[in-house]
Every structure is written in C-alpha cells, then in structure tokens.
Amino acid sequence: MGILIQFIDYAEDKNLYGYSLLCTTIALLFLGLFLLWVKEWSIHSPTKLPIVGIESQGYFALLRARRKFVSDGFRIVRDAYYKYRGKSFVITTNSYYKVVLTHNQVKELSNAPDDTVSFVHASAETMMAEYTGLSQFSVDKYIPDVLRAKLTQNLGSMKEALLDETRFALSSEIPGSATDDEWVPVEIFTAVHRIIARINGRIFIGLPLCRNEDWLTMSITFTGVVFRAIEKLAGVPKLIRPLYSYTRNLVKDINWHKRKARSLLDPIIHKRLEEESLAEENGAVYRKHNDVLQWFTDHVMPEHRTVEALTEMQLHLSMASVHTTTLYFLNAILDLAEHQECIQPIREEMEAVISANGGALDRTALRKMRKTDSFFREAMRGKFALFTFNRKVMKNLTLSDGTYFPKGTLLAAPSAMLSTDPEFVEDPETFDGFRWYKRSLEVKDSGAEKNNWGTTASYDLTFGHGKHACPGRYYATEEMKLMLTFILLQYDIKYPEGQSRPVNFDRGEYSYPNRAQKLLFRKLPGKKKFPFL
C-alpha cells in the first residue's frame, strides 16, 4: 500500500496523475476480464453431481474435454449413463455444462411451468440467440401455439395439397427409369432433403412460392448457416464472443438469408393483406389460404403483421422442420434398403389399407399402416440426437429425489441412451423393424397407441415429451408415411452392388447418416396401382 501511495505522490509530482489513473483502470479491467475468463474455463459444476468427460484438472484439460465431446460425445455419455445408472450427472459439451437427467426426472419435469424450467430459454442459450438473433419470435411462442392449434387439426383439409406436392416432389427429385428393369442411382440425401423442403413449403407458404428454386434452396440452407455460426461461437470463450462475432461478421450469412427470404415473401404477404382489407372494405368474404403463413398472419399481434416478422417465423419453421424430418427419413430409408425382408410386408399392408379405404390415401389409411409406423420408430432408436428435452432452470429447484438445480442450470435428457437401454427396450442391439407392431398386437386396445410412432414417453424422447413435445410431430410422421407410400408403391430400392447400410457418423450431440450414400431405385412393373399416385 505504501508503495502505491508513494507512486501516486510521485505521479502527482510529475503531473502524471491522470496517466496513472488510466493505467490502474486498464489493469483492473484486465484483472476483471481475467477472473471472468478463469471462472468460465475452470472446472466447476452447477450442482454437486459428478462431472464426466474431463480427465484432469485445469484449463487445458477443460479445453481438451470440450474438443473430445465433439468427436466422442455419444461414447462419453453412454459410459456415464451406465456408470451412474438411474442418477444424473454433468457433462461438459463443446460449450456448456449440462445436467443429464434420468427418465424419472424427465417425467417429473415434463409438465413443469415455464417459469421453473424453460424450453425457450434453453434454446436461446444453446442457439446463441444474442448473436444469431434467433430468439425474437420463439419467445412470443407464436410458432408452437399456431402449430398446436392449427396444423394437426388441418391435416385432413390439406390432404389434396399434400398428395399433390408429394407426387410432384417425387417425380421432380427421383429420376424415372427408362425401362422397368433398369436400376437408377439416386443421391438419397439430396433427394430426400429437397422432397421434404418442397412438401413443407406447400404446407407452410403454399403455391406458387413453394416451387420457387430460391425459396427451396434457402429453406434447406438456412439451418446449416445458423449451425455453422453457432459452432464457431461455441469454440471461443463467452467473454470474447461479442468481439469475435462482430469482427468475423458471423451473422452475415444469416442476415443475407433473412433479406433474401423477405424479398421473396414480400409480394405474397402484401398481396394477401391487400386482398383481405379490400374484401373487408367491400363487405365481401375473404377466402383465406389454408397454409401456415395464413395462420401466422391471423394469430400474431397487429405489430407483427409485417413482412419482417412473418418471414422470420417462416425461417424458424424451416429450421425446426426440414433438417429434422430429412435426417429421420434418411435413417429410415437406409435401414429399409438394408432390411429387404421388411419391404414386401410393408408394401402389402399399404396396399391393403388403401384398398379397404376405397383407394384413397388419407389420414385414416395412414393411421392404419402400423408396420410402417413401427419401422420408422425402430429406425430412429439411438440415432438422431444424443439429447432432447433441453431445458433451462429459471429458479432454484429441488426435485422429489432431492437433486438440487440452481437457477441457470441447463438440463437435457439422454434420449439416444434411453431408447437403447434394455430396461426400456428388450434386446436393444437388434434392429427389429416390426418390434412396435408386434408389441401393439400383444397389448389390448387401450395400450396399443403407446406403441404408436409420435407417442412420447419419458424414455422415448425423439420428439421430446410433455408440454413442449414437438408440435409438428403428427404432421412429420404423416408426411414421412406419405412419402414412403409413394416410394414403395412405385419403386424397389436397394444398395449398389457390394454396399450396405453405412454406420452413422456422430458429431457432438448429433448423429448423421452418410450424406454421400446412393441408393438404387427401380420402377415397379405394370400400371399404377392407385389413381392418387
């Protein structure tokens, strides 16, 4: 202290007082930043639970653990899941600590109020919303509210649009064979991605924009652009993220997509709004469009009836739906091409239920395709995502088993582990396409729907569970069944000679099928089996 006073006296003498004050301020600032840095990059847990994935103490060990999670996250979580069986633990992912919940804890939290555990705040944090600008409309809950209130209920009235677009999408993306005997190679990832983006576009924004190539490309690429920005941000400490994001202009591509999407939607939204107000002025009835854009327009507060807000919601919707459904369908079709023995029983069931339904492919027929249902559900066990049911604790919380979570803790359920745990699934290592179908035959009427694809449980979390369970899941499952029906009633599929189901590639929290894989398609001989094809 004496030295400091002497230094200040000296500085005053030498008229250096202002200069030394500046130096001290800068030094304190750096000290503060350093302490914040140490806090973020030190090994600590939000709770007293064991931390997994870190091999030793110290800053560099934590850095290594975060990198390791990206390459080996599935294995690390699997080892810990069985080591601490029935108990929760903490994992350091590439950027956060997350508490990994048990299925009983998922059950307890599944309908907890949003001011206790929040889905939206967890998404905003993990999607780095403050940099990527992705929180604005999810916080308003417009998207899930509209989907819950309108989408599933309107699937019946959208039947013709769904059939029309599926037919158009398949004929556009799957090349026809010249002769019935010819096998044609199809880049299956690209084809499925585009088919799903096309069908979603028809339901989300309608004709003609859904067939616009720019819109199609954007609804496919937006997710990748956002996730690339998130991955880059996750690799740098929180402290320098604002500077990093600004200097690297990470949101440049996101903003470009938003501008482009706005320019495409602008004339459509304006036309619709003008026609509606003209009809109102003339006392005429405005015939509303039957698509998600119309439902959003009707639902939002007046200040959000703008091109900017409605476009942003459409981009969010693409992000929630296009990649997820593509990865799901891709896993299933790769499994189906491998399990040739399942193709004919599924095809026969499709033909039988459609014939019994008077030749119509509608929701009633789709619901009765229980072998298809079972196959899809089996295809996703242990794949897709390491975690779902992501939540953020909004106030200090103690669960009934005594586990304590301080405010701010991020929670997640190990969905890939639960769906491959022998406690919940008999003989989990075996792929059995008709597992859930056989189970549904064993249980009597009321229990049968538990085996339905799309029904969630605390140990079956592909679509999450509880009050935030995916509101698009009934649409997604019907869309995928529809696609598969169109494929199997018109084509045979198989792997190119000498190839078989490629193993998925795990990266961080996600599991990806091989995107370069080709499948061979061959037109079935004879005339079309049903008029809707």
Ligand code: HEM
């Ligand atoms: C196979 C495809 C899909 C999968 C695997 C999937 C999976 C999920 C999961 C795991 C969640 C979180 C649930 C939770 O934490 O409890 C979720 C939420 C959500 N999904 Fe999906 N989803 C799919 C398709 C779709 C589609 C097609 C749409 C839109 C039409 C959609 C819209 C949403 C929305 C808006 C949420 C947020 C729900 C909320 O805020 O409460 N998803 N989805």
